[in-house]
Structures are given as structure tokens and as C-alpha cells.
Amino acid sequence: MNLPKVDSPFFQQIFNQLSLDHETQKLVKQFAEQGYIIIDDLGIENIAETTDKIVKDLTPIYGHKGKVESAWIYHDRIQDAWTFNQDAKKIATAPQIINLLKILYQREPIPFQTLNFRFGTQQSTHSDSIHFSSVPARFMCGVWVALEDIDANNGPLHYYPGSHKLPIFDLNDLGITGSYQNKPYDTYPIYEEFLQSLIEQNGLEKVELYIKKGQALIWAANLLHGGSLVLDKNRTRYSQVTHYYFSDCMYYIPLLSDPFLHRIHLKEVRNIITGEIVNHVYNGETVSVHPEKYEIERLKYQLLQFQEELEKLRPIVRESQDELSVLKPQLQTVEAELEKLRTQLYNSQAEF
Numbered sequence: 001m002n003l004p005k006v007d008s009p010f011f012q013q014i015f016n017q018l019s020l021d022h023e024t025q026k027l028v029k030q031f032a033e034q035g036y037i038i039i040d041d042l043g044i045e046n047i048a049e050t051t052d053k054i055v056k057d058l059t060p061i062y063g064h065k066g067k068v069e070s071a072w073i074y075h076d077r078i079q080d081a082w083t084f085n086q087d088a089k090k091i092a093t094a095p096q097i098i099n100l101l102k103i104l105y106q107r108e109p110i111p112f113q114t115l116n117f118r119f120g121t122q123q124s125t126h127s128d129s130i131h132f133s134s135v136p137a138r139f140m141c142g143v144w145v146a147l148e149d150i151d152a153n154n155g156p157l158h159y160y161p162g163s164h165k166l167p168i169f170d171l172n173d174l175g176i177t178g179s180y181q182n183k184p185y186d187t188y189p190i191y192e193e194f195l196q197s198l199i200e201q202n203g204l205e206k207v208e209l210y211i212k213k214g215q216a217l218i219w220a221a222n223l224l225h226g227g228s229l230v231l232d233k234n235r236t237r238y239s240q241v242t243h244y245y246f247s248d249c250m251y252y253i254p255l256l257s258d259p260f261l262h263r264i265h266l267k268e269v270r271n272i273i274t275g276e277i278v279n280h281v282y283n284g285e286t287v288s289v290h291p292e293k294y295e296i297e298r299l300k301y302q303l304l305q306f307q308e309e310l311e312k313l314r315p316i317v318r319e320s321q322d323e324l325s326v327l328k329p330q331l332q333t334v335e336a337e338l339e340k341l342r343t344q345l346y347n348s349q350a351e352f
């Protein structure tokens, strides 16, 4: 079946054949049933040294905006710090995580993006499947590593155990067309509100992640999660998230896609382990894709939108021009009057 093994209806038989040790069996079962597991040991020696060093090295960078190497800095969030920070890369490629992901998904894990935060994100509850999806679906997961101790006050991550078993909701399930629009986030609040109702309707229980520096959470692609409120505004919440895909899939961004309008925003995926761009594969066959093609499509679409805007503005401009042509002769009369008065003033001054 084109499903991660942990999500397979034949899950029990598949994992019974793998002769895993008892501890791993427990983790696999929990991941299958709950959609997450907490890891105490990433398999990195002197983990505290590594986490402290990341915090120390990234601290001067936070607060800026712009590009460093291939990384993007947006004030409190650094995307792809792994491209210039070896310790961030070490976390993203931690052996214990990679081994576990291999077991859970029975495919090669591909870490493809890191996000480093210094404060709680307060991000609303979502499924990562709306941001990063794959065909077949669900071959994606997130790993959240605490770079300092986390508690209720510094904006912990929250999640809804078992919610990964819900269907994957795409924009078109909510009557929204995914597109290359300028601001895909214009429609995002509809998605967020829908998830809130869904959580209430299903009586899902929210759990906050209180973990210590160096511990990690692995969550499945469709597990609902977000950032809780930062109760103590003086506290930092240093953390690193790595998002992973798995080999032999097509990778795309649903918020920018609508397959039924011939729009699929395929994603260029760079494997943090190898530094190489990953092949897109459909049912075992490599598909050659050119992500720049999709960028061009996006720009074309934007251009169309600007043209539409321009068309809307044109009558307004015309109206203003008409008004201007009425005002112009009036202005000329006023100016002529003014000139007359000025001459009179000059003459009377001379007379005086």
C-alpha cells in the first residue's frame, strides 16, 4: 500500500515481522496510535553542549531580516540555519532520529528544512500536511528539539494525540481554491477556524509539550499541533524544528496548488544529510520536475492578478481625469484673477 507502514491497516503484521526490540516496539505502537513520540536521547554526544552552542551562535542573528547563505532570517525565526551552522545540522541529522524514522516509515528519511525559534511562536493549530505534502500522502513528519527547558509559561508546543488519524484536509475540502495568489494566507483563517470546530466536534484533548533541553518530539504529518500562548513575555523558548520527507514520493505545497486547475506547486527538496536535491518519484518512476517552472507559473499568475487590479483602477483614474479637466479651467480663471489682483496691488504700492 502507498502509505507509511505505521499508518497501514496491516500495521500489526508488518511490524511483527521486523523483530524489533521491546522498547522500539513500544515506540512504534505509540506513534501508530497517537501520532507522536517523545525522545530522550538523540544519539548525540554532549547534547547540552550542542544545544547551548546553537543558542549562543544564533543569538546575534535573531532580530535581523534577510538572507544568510541559503538561510532566511525573519526576526525571531531562522529558516535553514543548518546551511551555515554545523550544530543545527547535527540536530537535523541526529542518528537516533534518523534510525527511528527509518523504522517507522520503512523508507529513507530526508531532513529538508530547519526552523530555529527564540520565542514561543503562538502559531495556531494546524496539520503540517497543508504546508508540505507528498504523494503518496503522509510521508512527512516533524521533529521538535528543545534547546532549553520548556514549561507552561514560555509558549510550549501543543498537540492533539490521535488527531493524525483524521482525514487530511486540503483547501478544496473547505471550498477554497489553492493558488499562486500573492497571499495564500488570506484564506488561511478559514482553515484555522475549521480545525478549531473539528477539534471541538471530536472532543480532542490538547496536550502541551513540557520537555527538557535536548529532548525531542516526533510527530506525524497530519497530527494537529501549534504553539501555545507565551504566558511569561520575558522568557525565551529556544527550539529547533526539522521537517522530514521520505524517499520515493512527489513533494508539493498544497497551499499553492490545485491539481484540478492544473496547478501543482512541486517543491525543490534538498536532503540535509547529502546536500543533494532529491528526485521526485511517482509509483517507482522518477519524474523530472523543474521547480523553476512552477516559480514562473506563480509569477505569471501574479502578473495576471496585477493586470486585473490595473483594470479595476483604470475607470477610477479616468473619473479623476474627467474631474481634473473640469477643475483645470476653473483653476485657470482663479489664477488669472489672482494675477489681476497682484497687478493692482503692485500698481497701488507704486502709487503710494
Ligand SMILES: O=C(O)CCC(=O)C(=O)O
Binding pocket: 115, 117, 120, 121, 122, 123, 128, 142, 156, 157, 225, 226, 227, 228, 239, 241
Ligand atoms: O514551534 C512551534 O511553536 C510550532 C512549530 C510548527 O508548527 C512546525 O514547525 O511545524
Ligand SMILES: [Fe+2]
Binding pocket: 126, 127, 128, 142, 225
Ligand atoms: Fe507545524
